[in-house]
Amino acid sequence: MHFNAYGGNGAELAAALVNATNVSPKVLAVMLSEHGMLRTGLTQAQAHELAEWRHKLAPVFGERDQDIQIKLVNELLQITASKPHVSAHDGREPHLHFFSVDADIVSRAKDTTAGGLAMAISFSDGHRLGRCDRTGCERVYVDTSRNGRRRFCSLTCANRVNVAAHRTRHVRSGSRN
Numbered sequence: 001m002h003f004n005a006y007g008g009n010g011a012e013l014a015a016a017l018v019n020a021t022n023v024s025p026k027v028l029a030v031m032l033s034e035h036g037m038l039r040t041g042l043t044q045a046q047a048h049e050l051a052e053w054r055h056k057l058a059p060v061f062g063e064r065d066q067d068i069q070i071k072l073v074n075e076l077l078q079i080t081a082s083k084p085h086v087s088a089h090d091g092r093e094p095h096l097h098f099f100s101v102d103a104d105i106v107s108r109a110k111d112t113t114a115g116g117l118a119m120a121i122s123f124s125d126g127h128r129l130g131r132c133d134r135t136g137c138e139r140v141y142v143d144t145s146r147n148g149r150r151r152f153c154s155l156t157c158a159n160r161v162n163v164a165a166h167r168t169r170h171v172r173s174g175s176r177n
């Protein structure tokens with residue numbers, strides 16, 4: 001896994017998994033590759049296991065109670081982390097692993113996502129693991145903005161909320177435009 005202060009590709013992968021609307025083996029394999037993982041081929045059963053895993057990842061995002069957020073992430077680490085070690089496998093730069101590179105893709109994906117979330121909370125504000133503020137949108141994100149004030153999953157959601165707020169203001173003030 002390739003970490004930075006915001007959890008690197010592990011935290012981003014966790015968000016992508018939580019947001020996924022299609023969890024077929026094919027779609028998940030592409031998603032895992034896009035987040036820097038190798039040997040991402042999945043069986044149907046493995047795809048199912050990852051689809052289940054994201055239900056454990058989801059509550060970490062948008063959790064405003066720090067104690068609860070920490071507890072949730074420690075539960076994830078309890079399941080995944082066994083043997084932290086540095087590896088430069090496959091010609092990559094040295095990076096941290098909590099699991100053997102020989103482990104199956106599900107173990108590696110669990111390890112990477114739990115580790116990413118743990119890093120994000122440990123090295124920056126846990127609030128950076130956010131959930132969209134637009135009512136009805138459950139999408140999550142990793143806030144890598146400089147000021148850490150991101151509120152929405154996308155520009156689309158931000159615009160929809162801003163347009164609605166703009167309308168409300170005008171209705172209240174009796175303005176016609």
Ligand SMILES: [Zn+2]
Nearest residue numbers: 001087095097
């Ligand atoms: Zn690696």
Ligand SMILES: [Zn+2]
Nearest residue numbers: 132137153157
């Ligand atoms: Zn949204």
